Amino acid sequence: MASARQQLPSRVLVLGATSAIAGGVMRPLAEQGASFFLAARNPDKLKAVASDLLTRGASSVFVQMIDLDDTSLHPELLETARTKLGTIELALIAHGVLGDQEKAQADYATTEAILRTNFLSTVSLVTWLANYFESTRQGVLAVISSVAGDRGRKSNYVYGASKGALNVFLDGVRNRIDRSGVQVLTIKPGFVATPMTAHLPQNGLFAHPAVVGKGILKAIAKRKDIVYVPPIWALIMLIIRTIPRSIFKKLNL
């Protein structure tokens, strides 16, 4: 464990830094004195997260208020982050929306908005970051996707498609830059007790963001490509993926 800890990155860029899962990743890094560049939309929340990390031991925390849906702002944002941090060792992309499946089914504009936030804006960020990491021949690009991207289900296939597309995109990016010493980590959380899922009935499968954060850091330390957090979801999704389509299409999932 001690050796795994030493490998943890100490200059960290977080996009969507007010996400609860990002909090679970950042806190242990702050305890070890990491520096952060945090981007998110809400200034009050950003400030609360920054104070939390500084109190826990972060060396420095820079914050930038931004709407990540506006991809034209990305290059300047990422340049600033690189300048402030010196080197970006870990970029964690954590922003996203669950969206309203029923509304999206009825209205393409809703679907497009979900795809823009979860897929297109992330693609824009990854494009810049992949090139940056490839040129510096180091770094960890960690992106929060979802188990929902593993198979389309009627209850949330728009969200699922945005994450599924992201998974394919990241597979390709990894295939391109892994050989340059860059780790591309696709994170697939199951149910996590966060504001995003607060309206859903909670059951025993809901994990605390701190537990999920630890799982992600472990995957970074082990240089994994894909991680299911908590690990039970690897098994659950294996079963879900294995169900023959002729049966799957009749299920209420």
Add this chain to the structure above:
Amino acid sequence: MSKFESWGRYPRLEANVVPLSWTTDFPLPNPPATKILPVGAGRSYGDVCLLDHGTLLKTRGMDRLQSFEPATGILRCEAGVTFAEILDFAVPRGFFLPVTPGTKYVTVGGAIANDIHGKNHHFAGTVGRHVQRLELVRSDGARFECSPTENADWFSATVGGMGLTGLISWAEIRLRPIVSRKIQYRGTKFTGIDEFIALSKAARAEYTVAWIDCVATGKNFARGIFMQGDHSQLPEPLTRSKQPWLTLPLDLPEFVLNKFSIGLFNALYYKKQFGKEKTGLVDYEPFFYPLDSLLEWNRMYGKSGLVQFQCVLPWEADQQMGIVKILKAITASGLASFLAVIKVFGDIASPGMLSFPAPGITLALDFPIRREATFDLLDRLAHITLEHGGRMYPAKDARMTAEQFQSFYPQWQAFARYIDPAFDSAFWQRVTARG
């Protein structure tokens, strides 16, 4: 609507649960039509954290630290931070909670709202005495800071105010320095209340508490183990606690806990310590939180849940007849559990208008719910408490009547002026008899 259970799992009331993740999440953008009540970790036993068909504001998501000043030990954090999380942060930095209850899974907001006490009450008073400052958010959007000197009346109403005066969004708590995780422990066996009182009065330790056998009768009546401890002064590595991994996975059937199984447990627990005295260095986890290592231990009581009884009785002129009467009523009922503790509270004044602790002897124990038998016993115990000038602890109560509460806390009407008009609780409805 979903069921939100308190630790006793009784009563079970439906409520709409709204999680708060940020201190700015309240007031809610769309205020609910129902009354509201903030709830922390739900570790109080009865209904102070419940509201039938109301809206519960679950504060656990407000779990950020805001600042820490090592020179003074002052930690400022959001109200949903738990004592477990504070310990994880503070112990490796050489600090400890100023006051802690018997579980670390309580939130800062909940601890303040119930003005909790611990084994060092005679030394440090209640937790409210170590709260430097807090922010109160009212349902009309007003936010103001309260301290013992600023908005002092609001501070006094909010500490021990059972969440009714508004939402506590953040608080500043003064932590205390330690050099080791260890507690220098001494356990002493006793028999009878007089011996317990003599040990309490002679003890010089910061922490004192006794486990007492509420099943044994005859020559073993009121036997127990008096435990005292101090933070070790021998510097040792200040590591963080391991996460517990053991969870009680199911509700045990009700018949498992009966007077024979508990009598057996108590006899074994008493005899586990061979000699009259036992001393040694122990880790703070088992010393303060012996039950926290078994997550969800309340399921031991089965589906029907449990009720707690905790009273404090003031010192009586010659003999402590009140506490003896209470113990006799409990042993006669055959309903007692093995989780019974007795402690002498000190004279340090509690800062809250409705704070529970007062000088005298406090007794706390669990009862399995055996319907009328349990409720009749609780009513008898409340009567004896009243007769002897004592009071009961709202955070551990599900049964006291309006008449009893209003006799225990005659200042309740003065307190009521500070209640937020949008707030209410099942407890408050019960003890002000509107329910």
